[in-house]
Amino acid sequence: MSFPGCVSGLVCVRCGRRRARGLDGPCATCGPEGVLEIEFDLKKGSAFMEYVWKVADGLASAFGLICLFLAGFLIVITIIVATLRRRHE
Ligand SMILES: [Zn+2]
Numbered sequence: 092m093s094f095p096g097c098v099s100g101l102v103c104v105r106c107g108r109r110r111a112r113g114l115d116g117p118c119a120t121c122g123p124e125g126v127l128e129i130e131f132d133l134k135k136g137s138a139f140m141e142y143v144w145k146v147a148d149g150l151a152s153a154f155g156l157i158c159l160f161l162a163g164f165l166i167v168i169t170i171i172v173a174t175l176r177r178r179h180e
Pocket of ligand 1: 104107108118
């Protein structure tokens with residue numbers, strides 16, 4: 092299997108050997124103690140994170156708009172209900 096763009100490979104925490112691919116198990120040299128850590132390509136990773144932040148920003152402003160809309164909607168509903176109750180009394 093291959094990794095997404097921001098992940099450059101796997102590094103054994105014991106011997107530091109790199110593996111370009113494969114999440115099939117621990118380091119072949121060290122055995123079970125050779126836990127593999129995911130190594131990130133920071134340049135590609137930062138570009139990826141910028142994209143994530145852009146998307147999150149867009150979502151946040153959209154969410155803010157929805158919240159404002161809901162708040163306005165609730166106020167209008169409350170006014171309408173209050174007005175209708177007064178007419179019935
Ligand atoms: Zn190792």
